[in-house]
Structure formats: structure tokens, C-alpha cells
Amino acid sequence: MSPILFWLFAFMTLVFGVAVVANRNPVASALSLVVCFLGLAALFAGLDAFFVGVIQILVYAGAVMVLFLFIIMLLDLRVEARRKINPLAYAGGGAVALLFAAELWLVLKRFVPGHSPFPDLPTGAKIDDVRAIGTTLFSTHNLPFQVVGVLILVATIGVVILSKRELK
Amino acid sequence: MNITLNHYLAVSGLLFTIGFAGVLLRRNIIIIFMCLELMLNAANLSLVAFSRYNVGADGLPNYNAQVLVFFIITVAAAEVAVGLAIIVALFRARATTHVEDIATLKF
Numbered sequence: 001m002s003p004i005l006f007w008l009f010a011f012m013t014l015v016f017g018v019a020v021v022a023n024r025n026p027v028a029s030a031l032s033l034v035v036c037f038l039g040l041a042a043l044f045a046g047l048d049a050f051f052v053g054v055i056q057i058l059v060y061a062g063a064v065m066v067l068f069l070f071i072i073m074l075l076d077l078r079v080e081a082r083r084k085i086n087p088l089a090y091a092g093g094g095a096v097a098l099l100f101a102a103e104l105w106l107v108l109k110r111f112v113p114g115h116s117p118f119p120d121l122p123t124g125a126k127i128d129d130v131r132a133i134g135t136t137l138f139s140t141h142n143l144p145f146q147v148v149g150v151l152i153l154v155a156t157i158g159v160v161i162l163s164k165r166e167l168k
Numbered sequence: 169m170n171i172t173l174n175h176y177l178a179v180s181g182l183l184f185t186i187g188f189a190g191v192l193l194r195r196n197i198i199i200i201f202m203c204l205e206l207m208l209n210a211a212n213l214s215l216v217a218f219s220r221y222n223v224g225a226d227g228l229p230n231y232n233a234q235v236l237v238f239f240i241i242t243v244a245a246a247e248v249a250v251g252l253a254i255i256v257a258l259f260r261a262r263a264t265t266h267v268e269d270i271a272t273l274k275f
Contacts, residue, residue, distance in 0.1 A: 003169060003170070003171050006171045006175065010175070010179045013179065013183060014179065014182055014183065014186070017182075017183050017186040017187070017206055018186055020186075020190065020199070020202055020203065020206060021186060021187075021189060021190035021193070021194060021199070021203065026196060026198055026199060029199055029202060030202065033202050033205065033206070036206070036209075037209065040183075040209055040212070040213060043176070043179070043213060043216075044213075044216050047176070047216050047217060047219070047220040047229075048220055048229060049216045049219065049220065049229070049234055049237075051234070052212075052216055052234050052237050052238070055238065055241055056209075056212075056241070059241050059245055060205075060209070060241065060244075063245065064205070064244070064245055064248050067248060067249065067252060068198070068201075068202065068248070068252070071198070071252045071255065071256060072198060074256070075198075075255075075256070075259050075265065077196075077198065077265060080195075080196055080266075083195070083266075083268075090193060092192075093189065093192030093193045094189065094192075094193065096188075096192060097185055097188050097189035097192060097193075100184075100185055100188055101181070101182070101185045104178075104181040104182075104184075104185065105178075105181075108174050108177055108178055108181065111174065111177070113173065113221075114172060114173040114174035114177055115172055115173075115174060116172060116173070117170040117171065117172050117173075118171070118172070118173065118220055118221055119221070119223050119227075121223070121227055121228065122226075122227035125227055125228060127228070127229075129229075129231065129234065132228070132231040133231050133234050133235055133238065136231050136232060136235050137235050137238065140232070140235075141232075141235050141239075144239060145239075148239055148242050148243065151242075151243065151246055152242065152246050155246035155247075155249055155250050156249070158250050158253070159249050159250055159253040162250070162253040162254060162256075162257050163253055163256065163257070165260075
């Protein structure tokens with residue numbers, strides 16, 4: 001991936017990530033999250049993970065965020081009324097997040113393999129990632145794949161039960 | 169300047185920190201839920217970066233990591249469905265999405 005594109009999409013992802021947290025309007029937050037996910041999908045494509053990038057757009061930016069917007073509009077959430085905030089809790093939360101970022105920076109600075117650029121793909125290599133992921137998924141990771149199928153079934157039943165008005 | 173593995177890991181870490189700060193600082197339960205999604209995606213980005221960095225014997229990326237990303241996306245989608253159903257049920261019972269109004273279990 002060319003450096004310019006990397007910086008463009010990295011900044012897009014991070015700026016709209018901040019917008020998710022900073023917006024007071026939940027609809028604006030959700031739309032910022034969509035743009036953030038689009039930037040992430042572009043970063044995935046830059047890492048030659050085209051299938052994951054497409055899945056990211058289809059599942060996240062498409063299905064999941066539509067579900068979020070749907071619920072926000074169903075609950076008719078407006079811009080939050082300003083409330084009295086607890087400054088101690090706010091400072092504590094911010095300090096924990098800053099400490100986490102500082103720790104990450106220290107770890108990354110000492111992570112020697114991370115300072116070398118990505119190895120080049122062999123010349124003329126064809127990225128056939130859908131086939132490769134499919135083969136790995138159905139051979140090496142077959143059992144987890146079926147467990148995930150059961151998990152989705154359980155989640156679907158759970159959502160139906162939770163959405164019932166009267167629990168009996 | 170070449171883009172190294174650390175650049176991607178830094179973006180991933182910053183994105184995780186943003187989501188983490190959102191979970192700690194925001195009081196709207198739906199925004200907190202969106203920040204959780206942000207953190208899951210930050211993890212996905214570092215997985216994909218490592219997948220591209222650790223090329224196999226044939227010189228192609230390590231696809232085990234991308235299968236793991238696939239699983240994370242699937243589980244996250246299921247989690248969103250269940251979580252939003254819980255939020256809707258909560259809103260029906262309490263008519264609020266503000267976490268400070270939902271303190272029944274608070275000691």
C-alpha cells in the first residue's frame with residue numbers, strides 16, 4: 001500500500017473513531033462509525049486481505065450499522081441532555097485511557113520485528129484469499145466453524161425470546 | 169518512508185484506546201456498545217497486519233489470522249443482535265439509555 005493511501009485511511013479511521021466518542025447525537029455517532037469501518041476496510045485491502053475487507057463492508061458497515069441506526073431511530077434517541085458529570089470519574093477514565101495509550105507506545109517502541117517493512121509477495125503471486133480462507137476454514141478450523149454456527153443459532157433464539165413482550 | 173508493521177499496530181492501538189476511552193467516558197449505553205465494536209475492529213486490524221507480516225513458505229500471507237478475523241466478525245454480529253435486543257428490552261422497562269439511571273445492581 002502506498003504510504004499516502006495508508007496515512008489517508010489511517011487518519012480517516014482515527015478521526016471518525018474520535019467522532020464516534022465525541023458526538024452528542026447518537027445518529028451522528030453511528031454514521032461516523034460507518035465511515036470509520038470503511039477506512040478500516042480500505043486498510044485491510046491495503047494489507048492484501050481483500051476478502052476480509054469486503055466482509056467488513058458487508059457485515060459491519062452494512063448489516064451491523066443498519067441494525068444500530070434502526071434501534072437508535074426506533075428508540076427515538078435525540079441529542080442527549082447535558083447532565084452534571086462527575087469530574088473525578090471523568091478524570092479517572094481519561095487517565096486510564098491515557099495510561100493505556102502510553103503503555104502501548106512503550107511496547108511498540110521495543111517491539112523489534114515491528115520496525116521492519118512488510119515482506120514483498122513473490123513476483124507474479126496471485127492473492128487467492130477467498131479460496132485460501134475457505135480451505136483453511138473448512139479443513140483446519142472446521143470444528144470452530146460449526147461451533148460458531150451453533151452460536152449464531154443460540155443468538156437468534158435469544159433475540160427472539162428477548163424481543164417478546166411477555167416472558168413466560 | 170516505508171510503512172512498517174508498527175504503523176499498523178499503532179493505528180490499531182490508538183483505535184482500541186479511542187474505543188476504551190469511549191466505554192469509560194460516555195454515559196449513553198448505545199454509544200458504549202458502538203465503542204465496543206470499535207475495540208473489536210482494532211483487534212481485527214492488528215490480526216490482519218500480522219497475517220500479512222508473517223508470510224508462509226510460499227510467500228503468501230498467513231491465512232489462519234484472517235480466519236480468526238472472520239470468526240471475530242461473526243461473533244461480533246451475533247453479539248450486536250443480542251445486545252441491541254437487551255437494550256430495547258431495557259428501554260421498554262425503564263425508558264432510558266443512560267447508564268446512571270440503570271443502577272439496580274450497583275452496590
